[in-house]
Amino acid sequence: MSSPSEPPGISSPQTASPRRLESTDDDSQRHLQSHSTASTTLKRSYYILWIVALYTALSVVSWGVICVLTERPLYGKRYGYMSSAITLGKNRWRKPDYEANERWYQAMRVIQSITGVLTIPVTSAVCSSAAAAFAQYGKSSTRLSMRQMIVLADRGWTDPRTFTQLLTWTGFKRTGSTFLVLAILLNILGGLIQPLQQIFLKDIAMKTPLYRIKLYHLFDVTDAFNYGPEQDDGSVVLMTRNALATTSLVEPMNQLWQGAGFSCDARFLMGNDTASAERGSYESPPAACGYGATLGNYSGLTEPFFAQQPSTFSTGVIRQFLPRFNSTSTYNKITANEWPTACTGLEDAEPGSYMVVYAKNGTDTVNPWAVTACMPSDQRHTPWKRTHSRQDFGEELYLNVTRADAGQVYEPGGSLFQIIVNTTAGYFELPNYNNGQVPGPLLANDPNNHCDSYCETQGMLYDFDETDGMIYDGSDPKSINYKRAVGKSDISSLAQVPNKGPLLTIAMALFGEGSFIAERVAYPDKYITDGNNGSLPNGTCVDYAPLQFIQHITYGYGIGDGSEGQQCVVNNDTTTFQDLQGGISLWLRYFQANDAQTMQNALNAAAYLATKAWVEHQVQVAGRSLTVSMDMGTDTQVPSISPAGMYIISILLAIFLLSLLAMALYSTWQVRWTRQLDAFAMMRVGAAVKDQVPMLVGGNAGKISSLDRMPGWVGDEEPSADIGTLGVGSRNALQKGRRYHSYEGDDEPWPTEIKGGREAYMEVRMEELRHDLKDDRRA
Numbered sequence: 171m172s173s174p175s176e177p178p179g180i181s182s183p184q185t186a187s188p189r190r191l192e193s194t195d196d197d198s199q200r201h202l203q204s205h206s207t208a209s210t211t212l213k214r215s216y217y218i219l220w221i222v223a224l225y226t227a228l229s230v231v232s233w234g235v236i237c238v239l240t241e242r243p244l245y246g247k248r249y250g251y252m253s254s255a256i257t258l259g260k261n262r263w264r265k266p267d268y269e270a271n272e273r274w275y276q277a278m279r280v281i282q283s284i285t286g287v288l289t290i291p292v293t294s295a296v297c298s299s300a301a302a303a304f305a306q307y308g309k310s311s312t313r314l315s316m317r318q319m320i321v322l323a324d325r326g327w328t329d330p331r332t333f334t335q336l337l338t339w340t341g342f343k344r345t346g347s348t349f350l351v352l353a354i355l356l357n358i359l360g361g362l363i364q365p366l367q368q369i370f371l372k373d374i375a376m377k378t379p380l381y382r383i384k385l386y387h388l389f390d391v392t393d394a395f396n397y398g399p400e401q402d403d404g405s406v407v408l409m410t411r412n413a414l415a416t417t418s419l420v421e422p423m424n425q426l427w428q429g430a431g432f433s434c435d436a437r438f439l440m441g442n443d444t445a446s447a448e449r450g451s452y453e454s455p456p457a458a459c460g461y462g463a464t465l466g467n468y469s470g471l472t473e474p475f476f477a478q479q480p481s482t483f484s485t486g487v488i489r490q491f492l493p494r495f496n497s498t499s500t501y502n503k504i505t506a507n508e509w510p511t512a513c514t515g516l517e518d519a520e521p522g523s524y525m526v527v528y529a530k531n532g533t534d535t536v537n538p539w540a541v542t543a544c545m546p547s548d549q550r551h552t553p554w555k556r557t558h559s560r561q562d563f564g565e566e567l568y569l570n571v572t573r574a575d576a577g578q579v580y581e582p583g584g585s586l587f588q589i590i591v592n593t594t595a596g597y598f599e600l601p602n603y604n605n606g607q608v609p610g611p612l613l614a615n616d617p618n619n620h621c622d623s624y625c626e627t628q629g630m631l632y633d634f635d636e637t638d639g640m641i642y643d644g645s646d647p648k649s650i651n652y653k654r655a656v657g658k659s660d661i662s663s664l665a666q667v668p669n670k671g672p673l674l675t676i677a678m679a680l681f682g683e684g685s686f687i688a689e690r691v692a693y694p695d696k697y698i699t700d701g702n703n704g705s706l707p708n709g710t711c712v713d714y715a716p717l718q719f720i721q722h723i724t725y726g727y728g729i730g731d732g733s734e735g736q737q738c739v740v741n742n743d744t745t746t747f748q749d750l751q752g753g754i755s756l757w758l759r760y761f762q763a764n765d766a767q768t769m770q771n772a773l774n775a776a777a778y779l780a781t782k783a784w785v786e787h788q789v790q791v792a793g794r795s796l797t798v799s800m801d802m803g804t805d806t807q808v809p810s811i812s813p814a815g816m817y818i819i820s821i822l823l824a825i826f827l828l829s830l831l832a833m834a835l836y837s838t839w840q841v842r843w844t845r846q847l848d849a850f851a852m853m854r855v856g857a858a859v860k861d862q863v864p865m866l867v868g869g870n871a872g873k874i875s876s877l878d879r880m881p882g883w884v885g886d887e888e889p890s891a892d893i894g895t896l897g898v899g900s901r902n903a904l905q906k907g908r909r910y911h912s913y914e915g916d917d918e919p920w921p922t923e924i925k926g927g928r929e930a931y932m933e934v935r936m937e938e939l940r941h942d943l944k945d946d947r948r949a
Contacts, residue, residue: 319882370815419466429473497777513544
């Protein structure tokens with residue numbers, strides 16, 4: 171049947187044969203009619219861009235915030251402490267800030283998990299959308315076969331079976347395409363990012379400031395120079411003397427520090443022979459690991475030193491400094507030629523030197539003894555310096571001990587000894603979170619040169635106001651290194667010289683006024699008793715001889731390791747003058763000990779006790795200007811990642827997101843015949859090629875060779891018609907603005923200038939269809 175004339179500018183669309191309508195109902199007729207007349211222009215699909223934009227925003231924000239949190243908190247400039255001199259009370263962390271920062275971190279981890287779950291679905295959706303654009307006629311699609319198109323429609327980039335097919339050249343030629351390879355690489359890259367984030371990213375508990383505590387009235391070296399000539403009241407020597415008599419070798423010293431190299435980890439030792447190498451052994455850990463730092467193991471400690479605060483002290487998140495003091499001694503037996511001339515007799519002593527001579531009455535031949543203690547240098551100058559920098563000085567003491575005890579194995583006559591004590595003082599950084607909770611090394615100069623914004627001011631004026639300096643030099647600028655005018659061997663005047671060195675303090679404690687030997691020489695009757703009348707056979711302890719506990723020597727008629735004899739002066743030991751002299755002679759045996767190592771350890775312990783007495787008693791509490799701040803902080807959960815890990819993940823994430831965005835832009839660059847290459851799109855393609863692919867059982871699609879020969883792209887079958895028609899394998903590109911036959915739901919109104927012509931054409935065409943239906947029914 172001939173078609174009536176068509177309105178201008180309208181070409182007749184392809185329609186189904188009228189004979190195909192004989193079994194259809196009214197709905198089928200309406201569908202066919204609308205299908206025959208509906209048309210629309212092809213459009214771009216932008217929805218995938220919104221999905222990519224949302225996914226990118228979530229990925230970038232979550233990763234970016236986590237990277238920021240690894241370096242600093244969102245609330246505040248950094249983790250850790252910031253000096254009040256900088257913050258002036260502002261921008262300090264508070265507990266709500268910690269909690270808010272942790273909430274941000276947890277939220278970012280949740281978003282990160284969500285993006286990790288969405289990575290493959292989003293990437294697959296983008297690839298599916300771009301595949302529809304790739305399957306349209308163009309330069310790259312002319313090589314696309316129907317099998318390759320089906321692989322893209324099946325989203326083969328997520329199918330492991332497709333991966334195995336691509337491993338061979340034949341399989342790649344049949345199923346592979348450039349787009350498929352790019353889609354696979356994009357999905358693999360996206361799938362790697364989340365596991366890598368879990369591998370590199372760790373959660374750690376970061377110590378952050380919470381509440382600062384300030385400790386006042388600590389000793390600074392410069393505080394000791396605020397005293398005039400009569401300010402030393404002898405308390406330092408007295409406290410040292412008492413400590414030398416009562417301190418035990420096994421008593422833990424909480425102010426005895428060790429350097430950062432100290433460790434209780436057992437070190438594995440391998441033997442030289444094969445059996446020992448296979449068996450192996452461990453070196454014994456230091457004694458301080460079990461007994462603690464004691465004077466008994468002083469020589470075996472790792473860089474031991476004295477500091478005013480306990481060795482377990484920590485300043486937390488704040489960096490603070492404190493003075494430290496260390497003395498090491500040597501004990502040498504010398505010859506008469508090495509004995510100083512200035513120590514020959516009191517008449518030969520130099521001005522300001524320290525020299526004492528004690529001897530038993532020469533007419534008494536029982537247990538004769540004599541001792542000379544001499545420090546030949548001028549002791550009127552204190553060896554200490556008013557400085558915050560490191561200082562080192564040495565002191566020398568010479569001893570001449572003469573004894574002739576009957577039946578003793580120790581040599582009789584004079585024994586000459588030289589004692590040298592070298593002292594080092596300076597500042598060190600207290601343990602804190604920044605230095606790994608270990609004491610810092612001895613600083614060579616002023617600690618102000620080593621401070622930063624983690625420090626807090628440590629200077630204090632007497633009205634408790636903090637100073638601007640980190641450590642304030644509170645000494646009187648008018649004070650000098652005081653030199654007292656004393657005569658030869660005027661030990662009573664030397665006793666009032668402030669800031670004595672450790673060795674001079676020890677010498678005065680052992681041999682000076684009020685000492686064990688001086689009191690018994692001056693007042694013998696005071697120490698002679700009638701005994702205990704037998705009420706206690708072993709006697710009652712009434713006094714201690716100095717150095718007994720730190721030398722493991724007993725006072726009485728025995729000497730050993732402290733397990734034999736008596737450790738104190740008892741009330742039945744000294745009943746006669748001879749007993750008193752014998753006790754003094756036995757005490758002097760201590761200095762004639764042949765074990766130099768034991769003596770040196772005892773002298774190191776004595777120097778520690780002398781320094782401790784000087785720090786704690788030289789300056790009154792109110793006159794100490796040093797302060798120490800501490801803030802143990804609180805734990806807050808923060809992310810931790812190495813710089814290398816951060817760079818790797820950031821680069822991979824950037825490449826992935828840019829590639830994803832590029833593919834999304836590609837999918838929207840040109841107009842589309844379908845939104846996605848999905849099942850509905852393939853249903854329409856199947857309808858167009860139904861003659862080559864009939865509805866048969868197809869369990870092994872790989873053997874259907876026609877799929878390799880059939881084209882797998884969509885083009886325009888009627889490029890010259892006014893309304894285009896989609897066609898599989900058509901070598902005409904789809905064009906923007908051109909109308910194509912469509913389903914009724916996609917029908918677009920025609921432009922106003924041809925609307926009348928279109929309506930007239932529709933009326934004629936509908937009449938023609940009704941006439942054809944009647945003929946079919948009559949037939």
